[in-house]
Amino acid sequence: MKRPPEISISRLAIYLRFLEDYIKEKGPQATINSRELAHFLDINHHQIRKDLSYFGKFGERGVGYRPEELKEKINNILGLDRGWNLCLCGMGNLGLALLAYQGFRLMRLDIVAIFDSDKKKIGKVFQGAKVYSPESIALVAKRLNIDIAIIAVPQSAAQKIADKLIHAGIRAILNFAPVKLNVPRNVKLRNVDLATELINLSYFLSSPK
Amino acid sequence: MKRPPEISISRLAIYLRFLEDYIKEKGPQATINSRELAHFLDINHHQIRKDLSYFGKFGERGVGYRPEELKEKINNILGLDRGWNLCLCGMGNLGLALLAYQGFRLMRLDIVAIFDSDKKKIGKVFQGAKVYSPESIALVAKRLNIDIAIIAVPQSAAQKIADKLIHAGIRAILNFAPVKLNVPRNVKLRNVDLATELINLSYFLSSPK
Incomplete structure (x- = not known):
């Protein structure tokens, strides 16, 4: 795995916070694509995909990301799931x-x-x-x-x-x-x-x- | 004037804090060159000279910087002199x-x-x-x-x-x-x-x- 830059880690933290709010508002079943995510966060959607690409494959073509799943994966990447x-x-x-x-x-x-x-x-x-x-x-x-x-x-x-x-x-x-x-x-x-x-x-x- | 990057501004703040301590310790008459400054701050001396170069000419060849003068100039650049x-x-x-x-x-x-x-x-x-x-x-x-x-x-x-x-x-x-x-x-x-x-x-x- 290519070592992600520190700024990507910081952005993962931002994605995580957004996803928590999004799930609270829309429920765990909603999906979101990188363009919507980009719009809400005012971050380029290529950048979002690049940040996530350091850690594997996320989301489904034509469907987008499942917020709950993405949140759990980011929690895991960041080591937050273990406390x-x-x-x-x-x-x-x-x-x-x-x-x-x-x-x-x-x-x-x-x-x-x-x-x-x-x-x-x-x-x-x-x-x-x-x-x-x-x-x-x-x-x-x-x-x-x-x-x-x-x-x-x-x-x-x-x-x-x-x-x-x-x-x-x-x-x-x-x-x-x-x-x-x-x-x-x-x-x-x-x-x-x-x-x-x-x-x-x-x-x-x-x-x- | 070429617009300095934000990171240079942040480093000017670090130089400023160091100069205040240095003047307190060594007195206002001491001089310091960019290699000494680099050594104390653990920042490359080319980087220090580059950061300062955005704002004009500082220091004297063979002598180095006069801390009091440099401090005042940085205070002025950063707008801190006006309060x-x-x-x-x-x-x-x-x-x-x-x-x-x-x-x-x-x-x-x-x-x-x-x-x-x-x-x-x-x-x-x-x-x-x-x-x-x-x-x-x-x-x-x-x-x-x-x-x-x-x-x-x-x-x-x-x-x-x-x-x-x-x-x-x-x-x-x-x-x-x-x-x-x-x-x-x-x-x-x-x-x-x-x-x-x-x-x-x-x-x-x-x-x-």
Whole structure:
């Protein structure tokens, strides 16, 4: 199989979200073809077919895709059908917002532990997840089979937490701290950088049209 | 001037953040060449020179860049030197996290108003910004010269708020709601999609190495 580009993976996530809404609205028996999908999503239909082609054959000529089937296949491709255990590092306002975000559970992404160095928070339970000291990351990560970590600590603490997570065997990190983290090659790091997003808007507003 | 690609703009934001730290550490008189910059940032030095070349001539042959000067030029290119007024739509946990985020003020991005439909919140002040009803977006946006809006409302309310913002003349939106917003061509929309980021990690963990 040819390795699909990361942008195709991101688009699969968009197709998945659309299919969930579509099934809710039209029922599981409806079919949809790539042109309709393209129209709804405002993505070229050749692009949609190309994205899906990395993963095998989908849909039926003259009929289109069966949304339920396509959704299940995409869930499987993306590894969402098996579910993942997440930990949240940093229990500030951003941490609370992430815990409250319903989208995670819909995707079988379950925050099962929280790490925070604030002694007043350690031992408490938020949305079903207990707060532990960062010192026990290795222990807790192993015991609770944690796969993915979310870093939502201040910039100055981010690399130290990342090192602990990596040492504990975690290979996938979503980082919200505005700092470039150093991680080994076998660890997948994604950054959500609010500053960069806003800077893009600033540039748009100030650049000549 | 050749229009720079969006990825170059994003990298300028990274250079800017690095330069701020570098000046703090080494003082404003130090110089840095593109190879050193490349080494620190783990970005190819040809790439750095190319990114900067879209905007004119920088640095001095044999000497390198003067960090303070480069920082000021990048701030000017990105429109950050003039400062922007922001509004925050949605005052939940994510809203609180965004208000507390110090990075905005460093970039002269100032949240000057909050919109929330919760009557208990309207009239209160958070981090210096007053909460208004979404009904008064047009009025407040004009009175406070709001340039950029952040949408942090639930998915179901996002398009309605976006429509109000656009109607009020706001042309730059950062959207955190997990929904594809429809905006006219002259409005710049950036999305921060937590689900897509996590799906990328899920795919990484489950795909064959």
